Amino acid sequence: MQERLVELKTEALEKVAQAEDAKALQDVKVQYLGKKGPITEVLRGMGKLPKEERPVIGQMANDVREEISTAIDEKQTKMEEAALEKQLQEETIDVTLPGRPAQTGGPHLLTSLIEEIEDLFIGMGFEIAEGPEVEVDYYNFEALNLPKGHPARDMQDSFYITEEMLMRTHTSPVQARTMEQHKGKGPVKVICPGKVYRRDTDDATHSHQFTQIEGLLVDKHVRMSDLKGVLNAFAKQMFGEEREIRLRPSFFPFTEPSVEMDISCKMCGGEGCSVCKGTGWIEILGAGMVHPNVLEMAGYDPNEYTGFAFGMGPERIAMLKYGIDDIRHFYTNDVRFLNQFHKA
Ligand code: 2NL
Numbered sequence: 001m002q003e004r005l006v007e008l009k010t011e012a013l014e015k016v017a018q019a020e021d022a023k024a025l026q027d028v029k030v031q032y033l034g035k036k037g038p039i040t041e042v043l044r045g046m047g048k049l050p051k052e053e054r055p056v057i058g059q060m061a062n063d064v065r066e067e068i069s070t071a072i073d074e075k076q077t078k079m080e081e082a083a084l085e086k087q088l089q090e091e092t093i094d095v096t097l098p099g100r101p102a103q104t105g106g107p108h109l110l111t112s113l114i115e116e117i118e119d120l121f122i123g124m125g126f127e128i129a130e131g132p133e134v135e136v137d138y139y140n141f142e143a144l145n146l147p148k149g150h151p152a153r154d155m156q157d158s159f160y161i162t163e164e165m166l167m168r169t170h171t172s173p174v175q176a177r178t179m180e181q182h183k184g185k186g187p188v189k190v191i192c193p194g195k196v197y198r199r200d201t202d203d204a205t206h207s208h209q210f211t212q213i214e215g216l217l218v219d220k221h222v223r224m225s226d227l228k229g230v231l232n233a234f235a236k237q238m239f240g241e242e243r244e245i246r247l248r249p250s251f252f253p254f255t256e257p258s259v260e261m262d263i264s265c266k267m268c269g270g271e272g273c274s275v276c277k278g279t280g281w282i283e284i285l286g287a288g289m290v291h292p293n294v295l296e297m298a299g300y301d302p303n304e305y306t307g308f309a310f311g312m313g314p315e316r317i318a319m320l321k322y323g324i325d326d327i328r329h330f331y332t333n334d335v336r337f338l339n340q341f342h343k344a
Contacts (some may be wrong), residue, residue, distance in 0.1 A: 216290070
């Protein structure tokens with residue numbers, strides 16, 4: 001019987017040592033220590049033994065049982081530790097690795113361009129003024145020498161909220177409001193950027209919503225040469241010192257006389273190319289001397305005060321500067337387009 005117990009112990013310990021996973025170990029436990037296992041059987045058979053041998057065998061059977069049980073527990077602990085160690089190894093985080101770069105946004109191309117233009121004029125003493133995008137007929141048209149029925153209103157059809165209220169078609173109403181606030185006194189020296197609206201069908205060169213940036217200077221003794229000087233300084237800083245400007249006669253209802261300003265073409269240096277369509281010049285903005293009617297409606301005495309104003313489209317300037325072929329790129333907000341213009 002003793003031999004049998006020694007045999008069982010050796011056998012069981014060997015199987016414990018060989019067990020490769022929790023299930024195998026559990027199987028060993030059931031097989032040797034279970035109710036139907038060989039040790040239980042030995043204990044049951046003790047009745048047949050001589051009395052004096054019983055305690056010896058009993059003690060031994062219990063020891064064997066204890067030893068196997070301890071071996072199983074130890075093995076289980078070892079397995080758990082190994083599993084944890086393995087998991088820790090696999091899940092190690094190397095804190096010295098560089099992090100993933102965060103996706104950062106940035107100003108929209110048009111926003112950057114408008115801010116660049118603002119900065120140039122701030123450098124010449126202008127202030128920034130803003131106003132409502134939903135505007136009343138008076139400031140959008142009437143105060144700018146565009147009375148009801150004026151033919152020039154047709155080119156600026158808008159989205160009407162009511163008969164008297166509309167989405168502004170240009171940023172000029174901001175200047176009209178600014179002049180009014182100055183109550184007939186100068187100087188007024190402002191740059192007005194913002195969104196404007198026209199009833200237009202969208203295509204590569206038209207959009208029902210776009211941006212404008214306008215400037216206005218009203219004071220005593222303001223002359224056309226002042227306009228030319230300011231625009232020349234702007235053009236050189238914005239497009240390059242080597243650029244020339246030229247003013248061509250034009251018409252706007254709110255200025256008299258009115259001009260359009262071209263800059264010399266950088267691509268061909270004035271020789272004529274596809275960018276300037278063979279002319280050597282590129283149209284950049286419209287401008288003029290503020291119409292006496294406009295000054296008067298804003299509360300200025302046109303015999304005492306004069307002024308100049310100009311307006312440009314940031315989309316057009318960006319398209320020329322970066323060779324963008326479709327105005328809709330600005331508004332569809334494909335990040336692949338937008339990201340190209342983020343300054344480092
Ligand atoms: C263009 C031309 C222009 C103005 C805007 C203006 C505003 C007031 C009085 C007089 Cl309050 N004029 N604005 C003047 C001339 C031209 O814009 O082609 N813009 C995109």
